[in-house]
Amino acid sequence: MSHVLDYYNHLHTIPELGFEEVKTSKFIAEKLAEFGYTNIQTGVGGTTGVVATMDSGEPGPTVLLRADMDCLAHNIDGEVVLRHTCGHDGHSSMLLATAEEVIKYYPVSSGKLIFLFQPAEELGTGAHAIADAGVLEGVEYAFGAHVRPIEEASNGQAVAAIYYASSATIQATFTGVTSHAARPHLGVNALDAAVLAINAVNTIHLRPTESYSVKATQFHADSGVTNSIPGKAFVTWDLRAQLNPTMKELHEKVITAITNAGQANGCTVEYDDSKMLTAAEHNEECIDLLKEAISEVLGDENMVPEVITPGGEDFWVYTNRYPNLKAGFFGLGCDLKPGLHHPDMSFDTSALENGVKIYLTVLKNLGMID
Ligand SMILES: [Zn+2]
Ligand SMILES: [Zn+2]
Structure with a gap:
């Protein structure tokens, strides 16, 4: 048994x-330093990211294992409470325990192994910051994992490939002209423009055979008084698409709708679309490596081949930034209830040991450790 539970x-x-x-x-x-790693980088790219590298000095692949570290903020009874309700504490402990097992019992005999503890997955900007810091340069294989809700896999099972969707957030600011409600002809009502934009986006239709959705999730317009025309309105849209080309088309159509509808009554429109997660692009060789490892560790009957989810995961920023990167991402069954991001999320932590074993088996089957 590893020390994964102590770390968790x-x-x-x-x-x-x-x-x-x-x-x-x-x-x-x-x-990591206590385990004996000497090549540890902290503050990677000016973030809280941590990278530890073990180079065998022998020819072989460069493999990166990645865990995320951040939690979520929940509003509970009017109070902001920080909680690990996406299981990233579990992911970090699995990777830390794997790093310990490798250096103590399974030294890397070929290639180079990189352990990446990534910040800010939930913000959708953590992977970008790590990629900007050059951590992925020269990496051939990258693997990651996420605990899965009980509907997808139960404790003792694992999923070889999770097909995450692409997701994007567009936050638009509509700027008009404030005026007294008695003299609306002197103003430009930003609230009206925002409503037009919301309706325009709702008329977007892509091919019905493609899986996608777009909806407004935030709307703020308030001049502060009831008899004044608001000069500013803010709307947020959440976009989802199962495939990256669908997201590209949807995104373009949404921007066109927002801009044209907003400008129709004389408002100016500015938008921030920087938060974008790309859909999973699993590499076949990596899927096979994960299937093999899951079968070895948990038995064939406990290997769930694939799960398709509308959720997003910023791990796939890496394949988007490095198209030649071979990436695989497995799901860990752990009887997780009632769901990810639920303030009362809990799971059977005994499953974390399975995650450590799956990582080690992948490295063994890649020929990096014995
Ligand atoms: Zn999450
Ligand atoms: Zn997560």
Whole structure:
């Protein structure tokens, strides 16, 4: 048995938001040093990211294993509470325990192994920051994992490939002219423009055979008084598509609709579309490696071949930025209830040991460790 539960039990008590994983990354870096890693980078790319590298000095592949570290903020009874409700504490503990097992019992005999503890997955910007820092340069294979809801896999099972969707957020600001409600002809009502834009987006239709959705999720327009025309309105849209080309088409159509509808009554429209997660692009060789590892560790009958989810995961930013990167991402069954991002999310932590074994088996089958 590895020490994965010890690490989980500690990380679970120190939940921290994206790019603020100060205690988390300090704990991880200290443990890696304690295990004997000498090549440890902290503060990667000016973030809280941690990278530990073990180079065998022998020819072989460069393989990166990635875990995320951040938690979520929940509003519970009017109070903001930080909690690990997406299981990233579990992911970090699995990777930390894997790093410990590797250096103590399974030294890397060929190629180079990189352990990446990534910040800010939930913000959708953590993977970009790590890629900007050059961590993925020269990496041939990348693997990651996520705990899965019980509907997808139960404790003792694992999923070889999770087909995450692409997701995007567009936040638009409509600027008109404020005026007294008695003299509306002197103003430009930003609220009206925002409503037009929402309706215009709702008329977008792509091919019905493609899986996608777009909906407004936030709307703010308030001049502060009831008899004044609001000069500003803010609307957020959430976009989802199962495939990257569908997202590209949807995104373009949404921007056109927002811009044209907003300008129709004289408003100016500005938007921020920087938050975009690309859909999963699993590499066949990586799927096979994960299937093989899951069968070996949990038995063929407990290998769930694939799951399709409308959820997003910023791990796939790496394949988007590095199209030649071979990537695989497995799902860990752990009787997770009632669901990810639910304030009362809990799971059977005994499953984390399975995750460590799956990682080690992948490395073994890649010929990197014995
Ligand atoms: Zn999440
Ligand atoms: Zn997550």
